Amino acid sequence: MRCEIAVDIDTCPDHVWAVLTDVTRWPRWTTAVRDATLVGGGVLTLGGVVRLRAPRLPERVWRVSELHPRRRRITLSDEGLGARASVRFALTTPEGDGARTRVTVVHERAGWVGATVAWVTARTVEAHLQTLAGDLKKHCETRRRAREAAGNAATTVS
Template identity: 35%
Template sequence: MRRQERETMRFEASTEIAATAEQVWQVQTDIDRWPEWTHSVRRARRREPGPLAVGSTALLEQPRLRPAVWRVVEVAAPYRFAWVSQTPGVRSHGDHRIVPLPDGRVRVELTLEQRGPLAGPVGWLFGDLTRRYLRMEADGLRRRCERA
């Protein structure tokens, strides 16, 4: 395997939210409504009805990026879901974790890991945008959950 095929780029954002894990989970997994609370998503559409489950898919449209289909690969309600999206040369893995804190709040941890022969160049070109979008998602989720 060539070096560039093993290349990995990782991006992270986190925030603490004055809400329960169940409240945050309800907002975070209602993917069709993401554009209401984060400007990092222009349009989101689940492709199947029902609760989020392994195999569920969603189409996300984000400013300055191509539309992407994400497929859920792990669910541990109400604490975590992970999904993947594939584009030529890059496989993206997004992880959404809700960690209960001793004071009754939660910490939300968002990560995006990109692997593949084009992960380095894509990370270099879009790294700042990716970091900004993860921050927007974390902050928007906090505002939405604390307002509810």
């Protein structure tokens, strides 16, 4: 099973990357994640472990199998008996437009157990990914507008 969601965000990739890689704060800006924990604390690192709880889905433990700040890609993976799953986040910029970011989220499941679970939870997973992408867009654009307003106010006062 494969589900792909893409969203365009009117802010720079550096800002979106900072929000996306701060996984423990996801529950603050999206209803798609109830709880997010970096096992062992600290920051997101390659090989690190992330525990996520989402509404209407069992808790999942993911390993960071890909983390490329320069290429702005993160992949979370999970493997078990008869199942493999991954969620990949990729940030790109439209040609010549460094002020916008396209975020693509791809969720894949495979294996005899993974295919069965995917079939049962496909609608819920897709809804969560849509919500996550939409909430990420709203959060990043709202923060961008707040920074711009603060910058304009400082310029006016000067």
